[in-house]
Amino acid sequence: MNIGDASKASGVSAKMIRYYERIGLIPQAGRSLSGYRVYTEGEVNTLRFVHRAREFGFPIERIRRLVSLWQGKQPSREVKRVAMEHVAELERRIAELTDMRMALQQLADACVGDHQPDCPILNDLEHHAPAGGLAAGSMMASAGRARSPIAGAAARRS
Amino acid sequence: MNIGDASKASGVSAKMIRYYERIGLIPQAGRSLSGYRVYTEGEVNTLRFVHRAREFGFPIERIRRLVSLWQGKQPSREVKRVAMEHVAELERRIAELTDMRMALQQLADACVGDHQPDCPILNDLEHHAPAGGLAAGSMMASAGRARSPIAGAAARRS
DNA sequence: ATGGCGCTTCCCATCGTGGGAAGGTCAAGG
DNA sequence: CCTTGACCTTCCCACGATGGGAAGCGCCAT
Incomplete structure (x- = not known):
């Protein structure tokens, strides 16, 4: 799957996919012979995860922690703590x-x-x-x- | 009055005073012989106005309109309209x-x-x-x- | 005159996103 | 085979408002 399809399937713009890769939020995608980025279903799933987290207003650095907790099958206590930190931040801004x-x-x-x-x-x-x-x-x-x-x-x- | 005193008197940092001047939100300040910016009480008053508007969360472009309405002694209807636009924006974000x-x-x-x-x-x-x-x-x-x-x-x- | 503080301009970073240029690739149709 | 259009690549720039910091000069007191 090329970046355009990954974008449509995940809701993340191609521009942002490249950005997320560049800052190391997602791992570097594989490349075709001609240098095109190639995505698997699993990678699209990660993009969806990031997209949804952005919809909740999570900043990138917190999403980084969330992805790590998610991939590492960490205890939900940790996830909840990160989420509640963000709730507190939202409340502060509200x-x-x-x-x-x-x-x-x-x-x-x-x-x-x-x-x-x-x-x-x-x-x-x-x-x-x-x-x-x-x-x-x-x-x-x-x-x-x-x-x-x-x-x-x-x-x-x- | 130099920029440091104007900053203290208005609550706007020296950095931001120069920025506001550069983008034309406030007129260019007068200069001393050695090139220092010189401020009058009236200019400090404008800075205070801008500072307070920023505290209300008004974006620069809306402050530009407010300053113009203020200096031009325009009908309060216009001012109220700009303010209510901003209230609507705040409510949207909230x-x-x-x-x-x-x-x-x-x-x-x-x-x-x-x-x-x-x-x-x-x-x-x-x-x-x-x-x-x-x-x-x-x-x-x-x-x-x-x-x-x-x-x-x-x-x-x- | 020397030290310390204040002023100047200029550049860079933030945070997440989009725009656009310049160029390479690929598939379809003439 | 060649063109056309859609897609991809990298690189640079912009936003909004703010702060940091460097290099260089002015001003004042000791």
């Missing part, structure tokens, strides 16, 4: 975005949105002090602070 | 991440996590069909499908 969304929504709610240039959104952007060490609640708009248990997670966008 | 989190959490819940290599997480990764056009509910784990109003938003990660 919390950040939720903080932003809530704060911005509050400002937008307070903005009448007419022909006048006066606008609470611009006022916040213009007058908010740069985070000077004190982080708690700094993301929240003035009205209705600390209503969420996940407030203050912004600005740690890594 | 929905994607939430889908991933839920699906993965379900698989992890179904994983006993002992010394046995058998694991629902790996089973899903290994046997899930590559998205072949039919997208609805494809992200959901087998148990408890379609329990969320925002299911099926994954794999549109850009």
Whole structure:
């Protein structure tokens, strides 16, 4: 099977298959006489595994560990641990975005949105002090602070 | 004021100030005789504006529009529209991440996590069909499908 | 004048993905 | 046999926003 068929069968683009091979996420594929990459069903299966893991948002390095655990028939405890690490990461990112969304929504709610240039959104952007060490609640708009248990997670966008 | 002080006063790193100037998000700063960038209070204020907008997760191109609306004293309707576009974008990303989190959490819940290599997480990764056009509910784990109003938003990660 | 800090420009890396150029291969049909 | 088109190869570039670091110069205090 050539790379095009492997791509269709796995859902991974040919470009990404070559990339995954280059960074060592998947082993180097065999080659035909003319230098074309050749794939077996088993290799396509690995590509499907990687593709599905990407759909879950796993970063490449974590997928590397997952593939290793999978191929090595390791205890499911390890797999679960890696998965839960990723769940925690997802929750962290969800919390950040939720903080932003809530704060911005509050400002937008307070903005009448007419022909006048006066606008609470611009006022916040213009007058908010740069985070000077004190982080708690700094993301929240003035009205209705600390209503969420996940407030203050912004600005740690890594 | 030199770039270091402007950085401290605005919360934007010197590196990023130069970057913003290079891409034209902020106008070119004046220069001292020796070539140092020199900033006025007004320019620092613009930097603060940009910094705060970044904290809200606004991408640079949207900040460009916001700055323009702000400087041009445009009707708040326009500002609100840009802000709500960003809220929609945030909600889209939150929905994607939430889908991933839920699906993965379900698989992890179904994983006993002992010394046995058998694991629902790996089973899903290994046997899930590559998205072949039919997208609805494809992200959901087998148990408890379609329990969320925002299911099926994954794999549109850009 | 010397040391230390700040400023300058320039290049590189991240992370995952796509685009495209330049060139080789293969199969089908004239 | 030759052309055509679809496929494959490698190599380079781009994204978005940010940081790291090198090489070289300016500024100020001791």
